[in-house]
Amino acid sequence: MSIFVIAYYSLLLIASCLAAFYNQRSAFLLVFSLTLVSFIVGIIGGADALKFIAAIAAAIALAAMVSYAFREFVIIIVSNEMAKELRTAPLTAAFGMFVIFTYAIAGIFAPWIAPFGEAEVIASAFAPADENMLLGADQLGRDMFSRLIYGTRNSVGLALTATLLAFFVGAFLGLLAATKGGFLDNFLGRVADVIMSIPSLIFALLMLSIFGPSMPVIIIAVSIIYAPRVFRLTRAVAGDVVVMDYIEAAKLRGEGTWYLIRREILPNSTAPLVAEFGLEFCFVFLLVAGLSFLGLGIQPPTADWGSMVRENATLISFGEITPLIPAAAIALLTVGVNFVVDWMLHRSSGLKE
Amino acid sequence: MPYDKTKKDVLLKIRNLKIQGYSDESWVDIIKGVDLTLHRGEVMGLIGESGAGKSTIGAAAMGYARDGTRISEDSSIEFDGMELTTATEGERRALRGNRIAYVAQSAAASFNPAHKIIDQHTEGPLQYRLKKRMEAQEDAIDLYNRLRLPNPDEIGFRYPHQVSGGQLQRAMTAMAMSCRPDLIIFDEPTTALDVTTQIEVLAAIRDIVDQFDTAALYITHDLAVVAQMADTIKVLLKGEEVEEGSTAEMMSNPKEEYTKSLWAVRSFKSPQRSREGRDCLISVKNVDAAYSAGPKILDDISFDIYEGMTVAVVGESGSGKSTAARVITGLLPPQKGEVLFKGEPFPADYRNRNKEQLRQCQMIYQMADTALNPKVKISEIIGRPARFYSGLKGAALKARVDELLDLIELEPSQYYNRYPPELSGGQKQRIGIARALAAEPSFIVCDEVTSALDQLVAEGILRLLDRLQDELNLAYMFITHDLATVRSIADEVVVMQNGKVVEQGPKDEMFKPPHHPYTDLLLSSVPEMDPDWLTTLLEERGLENLGESASKQIDPEDDKIMPSDA
Amino acid sequence: MGDILGLVAKRLGLGLVILLVISVIIFFMVELLPGDIAEAVLGQGATEENVRNLREQMGLNDPALVRYFDWLKGAVMLDFGRSIVTQETVMSVIGERFRNTLFLATYAAVIAVPFAITLGVVVALLRNSIFDRVANVLTLTSISSPEFFLGYILILFFSVKWGMFPAIASLSDGMSFWELLERTFLPALTLVLVVTAHMMRMTRAAIINLLASPYIEMARLKGVPPWRVIVRHALPNAWAPIINVIALNLAYLITGVVLVEVVFVYPGIGQALVDAVSKRDFPVVQACCLIFAATFILLNLAADVGAILTNPRLRHPK
Secondary structure, eight states: OOHHHHHHHHHHHHHHHHHHHTTOHHHHHHHHHHHHHHHHHHHHHHHHHHHHHHHHHHHHHHHHHHHHHHHHHHHHHSOHHHHHHHHTOOHHHHHHHHHHHHHHHHHHTHHHHOSSOTTOBOSSTTOOOOSSOSSOBOTTSBBHHHHHHHHIIIIIHHHHHHHHHHHHHHHHHHHHHHHHOHHHHHHHHHHHHHHHTSOHHHHHHHHHHHHOSOHHHHHHHHHHHHHHHHHHHHHHHHHHHHTSHHHHHHHHHTOOHHHIIIIIIGGGTHHHHHHHHHHHHHHHHHHHHHHHHTTOSSOTTSOOHHHHHHHTGGGGGGTOOTTHHHHHHHHHHHHHHHHHHHHHHHHHHHHHO | OOOOGGGSOEEEEEEEEEEEEEETTEEEEEEEEEEEEEETTOEEEEEOOTTSOHHHHHHHTTTOOOTTEEEOTTOEEEETTEETTTSOHHHHHHHBTTTEEEEOSOHHHHSOTTSOHHHHHHHHHHHTTSSOHHHHHHHHHHHHHHTTOSSHHHHTTSOGGGSOHHHHHHHHHHHHHTTOOSEEEEESTTTTSOHHHHHHHHHHHHHHHHHTTOEEEEEESOHHHHHHHOSEEEEEETTEEEEEEEHHHHHHOOOSHHHHHHHTGGGOOOOOOOSTTOOEEEEEEEEEEESTTSOEEEEEEEEEEETTOEEEEEOOTTSSHHHHHHHHHTSSOOSEEEEEETTEEOOSSGGGSOHHHHHHEEEEOSOHHHHSOTTSOHHHHHHHHHHHHHOOOHHHHHHHHHHHHHHTTOOHHHHTTOOGGGSOHHHHHHHHHHHHHHTOOSEEEEESTTTTSOHHHHHHHHHHHHHHHHHHTOEEEEEESOHHHHHHHOSEEEEEETTEEEEEEEHHHHTSSSBOHHHHHHHHHSOOSOTTHHHHHHHHHOGGGSHHHHHHHOOTTOOOBOGGGO | OHHHHHHHHHHHHHHHHHHHHHHHHHHHHHHTSSSOHHHHHHOTTOOHHHHHHHHHHHTTTSOHHHHHHHHHHHHHTTOOOBOTTTOSBHHHHHHHHHHHHHHHHHHHHHHHHHHHHHHHHHHHHTTTSHHHHHHHHHHHHHHHSOHHHHHHHHIIIIIIISOOSOSSOOOOTTOOHHHHHHHTHHHHHHHHHHHHHHHHHHHHHHHHHHHTSHHHHHHHHTTOOHHHIIIIIIHHHHHHHHHHHHHHHHHHHHHHHHHHHHHTTOOSHHHHHHHHHHHTOHHHHHHHHHHHHHHHHHHHHHHHHHHHHHOHHHHSOO
C-alpha cells in the first residue's frame, strides 16, 4: 500500500471525525460517505482511481475557494442592499457568477488576451502544446487557445443575441396577451402551442436546411423557436399579476395598456423573468452549440466552440482531451448560469412561503 | 353550566412552550413561553388575532412541529403523563389519530382526493387494530348519524369532492372521533364556512364532544363562536398568553385591557341616515348578469343608492353581491337592465366610460395585500389618481398626497416614501381608502373591506369610513357577509340570495320583524356573544329549521314572516 | 365516465389538428425558399435541362396546394416520395434507421425511467439534506452539459482508455441481442445521463409539491406511518405528475438522440436528418421532421391523457 493511499484514507477519516466531533452533521455525512465510496472504488480501481477522486476533490475545493473569495470581493464592492442579498448566495451561485464574469472578460478583451489571430495558421496540423501554444494546434495548425478565447465572443455572442431577441418578442407578446386577454390571448396561445409541438433541434434543422446556415438565419430561427417558451412563461407570470385587485383598480381608473404593462405588471414580474432569461440562455446556448457541432452553425473560419469540437473530434481516439476543452467551455458556462438561476428561483420561491 | 376543574384529571399540561420559526436565515420565537392545562372532558378555546400563534400551539399539543418550525428544547408538553418533547417519533405518532385527533380548517383540502371518505375514516381504527373493517364502517355510519349528516349510510362511500363543504367538515369531525380520542384539536373548523352552514357544524361538534366527553382545544378568532363551544377561554397575543378564565367569567368580567378591547369591538354604531333631502346617485334597474355563457349570477336585481348614504349588500358566498358591484363599476356589462348615475345611464362597459364617469365611482378591496401594488411607493399609489384625474403636479401633488394621508390618520412624512409590504394590514387598508379618495369620488364600493382584518383594526376602519362619509358626502355600497358590520355602519340594507334580492329597506326595519324567511335565517345564524345563544336557539327552532337544508327550502319570492312562525 | 371520454377525445382531436398544422408548416416552409427550389438544390452550375428534369421529378409544375395534399396523402401511407440526391425512396433511406433510433431511445428509457423516478422520490424525501444538495449540483451539471460533451467523455474513458465498450456504434446484420446491447451501450448511457438528470429534478419537484398538500399533513396528524403516507396518500395522487414527467422526458430523448447518433456514428434517423440537411435533400428532411414532430406530439398527448385518466376528481364525477 503506497503512502498516498494511507494518507488519503487517514485524511478522510480525520476529517470525518472532526466533523462528527463538532456536530457538523451534513459535512460528516458527506465526508464519511466519500470514505465508504473510496473503499469500494479503491478496491476496484486501485490507487489510480483514488488519485482520480482526490484530483476531483481538489478541483472542487479550489472552485469553492475561488467562489468564496469572489463572493466576499463582490460583497465589498457593491451597495449595502445588494450585499445583504449576496450573503445568502450559496457557493454554487457565487461560482456561477465567477464563471460568467470570467467569460465576459474573455469575450470583451479577446483580441488582447489571445496571443494569435482567430484564423492565423502558425503550426502544423494537430501540433502538440509547446511554450508558444498553451493547448496545441487544431486540424489546420491554428492556435487552440486563441480560438477558444475568440470563440467566447462568437458562441456566447450569438446565443446572447438570439436569446435577447427571443426574450423581447416573447415577453412583450406575453405581457400584451395577459393584459388584453380575449381573442389576442387565445390566438397567441395557439400559435405558441403549435411551435412548441415541434422539437426545437428538429425545427432549427428544418429552417437551416431551407435558408442555409448563416448568422442572421440562426438568430432568427432560434428566436422563433424560443420566443413561444418565453411567451408561455411571461403569460403565466403576468397572468398571476393581472388578477390582482391593484390591476383592476388601475383599469377602472382608465389607465391604458402601456401604463398597465410598464408600471403595474412589469415591476412585479421581473424576478421570475430574469431567472427565465438565464434558463432560456442555457437552452439557446446548448442548441446553438449543437447546431455548430453538426456543422450547421457559425461557418469557418470563425472560431466557435461547437465546430471546434467537431473539427478536432478525431483526436479523441488517440486519448487526447483537446476536443473536450471547447465542449467543457460550453458546459462550464451553462453550469454557471444554471447555478445562478437556481439560486434566484429558490430565493423567489422562498419569498412566497 | 360552569365547568368544574377540580373534579377531573389533568390530560394535557404544557409548560413554557417555545416554538421557533425559520425566517431570514435565523430562528425567531413564534411562541414565547405559553403554559396550558387541559383537564379530561374540558373544552378550551384558544382565541387571538392572526399571528397570535394559536394554530402552532394546536399542532404542538400533538407533539408536531410544522415544516420550518421547531419546538424549543426547554419546553414541556405532557400528555396524560407522557412527555412529548422527549418521546421518540414513533411514540408520538402512536398518539396521533388514536388519542389526540385533529380537525383542520379546510376539510376540502385535508381529505385525500384519491380515496373515499369512509376509507380515510377507517384508516385510524384499522391501523391501531381497534376494530375490524366492517365494524369500523358501521361505527363511521353511526358517527355520521350522530353528526346529522344527510344520507349517513351512503355519504361515506363518496369521494371528498362529491360532498359539500359543511358536510365535509362534519365528516372530518367524525373521522377525528373514529378512535374515540381523549383530545381533539379543532383548528378554525368553521372559518371557511358561511354563517348558515357554520351553525350546523357548530351544533354537531358541540354535541359529539359532549356525548363522548372528549377534551378539546378549540382554536378560532371568532369570539362569539368560542363563547358557544368552550368551557374555558385562553386569550393569546403575539405568541404570549394574555389571560385565561372560565367562559362565563371571561365574557362578563375580563381583567386585561387587551381582552376588554376585544370584547368591546362591536360597540360602534353610526346613526342611521334617511333618504329625505338627498338625491338618488346610483340606480340599478332590473339587471341580469352572467359570466360568459355560464349560469345567471344576477337575476332581475334592482336597488338605489342615495348620495351620502351607506347601502349594505348582504348575502352568503355565491349570492351575487360582488357581481352586483362588478356590474356597477362596469367590469361586467349586464345582459339585461341598466345602471343609472344621477338619472343618466352609465355606459355598461368601463372602457366606454369617460374619465369623469370613472372618477365618480371608486373601489376599496377586501384584501389590502392584493389591492396595492407592492412595488410602488405609497406617494405614487395615492398620487397617481390625483395626477391622472386632476392633473396635479409637483408641489401641488405633494400637498394633495399629504392632505390625503392626514385624512386617513397616517403621518405623511412617515409613510410618503414607503412601500405597501412594509405596512400592517390596517395601514394598507387605509392607503386603499386614500387611493379611492384621491379621485374625489361621490360613490365608493367597499368590498368586504373589514373581513380580512382583526376586529380592533376593523373597528378603526369603520369609524374612519363613517367620518369620511360625513365630511365628504360619500355614498357607500358596502358588500359584506357580516351582519355585525351591517349593524354598525349601514343606513339601508339589501339582502341577496342566489342572485336575487330577497328584501331591502332601511336598516332599523331590516333588523325588526317581520322578516323574509331568508333574512330571518341569516339573522338567527349569526353567533352572539351570549354563551347560551346556541343552546337557546336550538331549543327554540330545532335543528331542521337551521343550516344548509333550511336555506335550500327558501324561495326568494316567499312572504315575510314573524320569527315565531319559524 | 362520459366526461372523461369527452375530455380525452377533445385532447386527441387537438393533437390531430396540431399535427396537421405542423405538416403545413413543414411543407410550405420549403416554398419560402428564395427563388426556384430546383435551382437552389442543383446550385449555380446546373444546366437548364437538369433543372427542368428535377422540376418534373419533384412535381414542381403543379400548384403548391395540390402537391401538399399529394404529399400528405403519401405521408399517411408512409410514402414520402424519393430522395433528390440518391433517387431512392425516402422510406428505404429512413425506414430501417427509424427502427434503430427507436431501439436506442427505448434502451435508454428502460434504464433511465425507473432509475430516475426512484432517485427523484428518494431525493424529494431527503429534501434539504446534504444528499439533496449534492444531487442538485450533479443533476444541474449534467443538464448543462451538451450531449456531445458527455458522449466524448464516455468514449475517452470507456473506450479509448479502458477499452470496455466500442466507440463507434455501428450495426451489422446477424448481431446477437447481447452484442447489440454492448455496441449501443455508450450512446444509450449518454442519453441516460442527460434524461435521468432532467427526470430526477422534475420528479423531485412534483413530489415535494405533493407532500406540501394539506391532506398529507392530515395523514401525518392521523398518526399514519411515513411509508404509508407515501404509498397510500401521496402515490395515488402522484401518478399524473409522474406520467407527465416520463412523457416529457421521452419526448426530450427524441431530440437528444440526434446529437448522440452523430457522436457515435449510429445509423439512426437523426443522422439521416443531419446528412439530408447538409445536402438539402428536402423530401428526406420533410419526412424526418414530420416523424420527429409526430412522435413528440404523441408523447405529449400521452402525458395529458394520462393526467386526465388518473385524476380522481374526473374519474368520479359528482
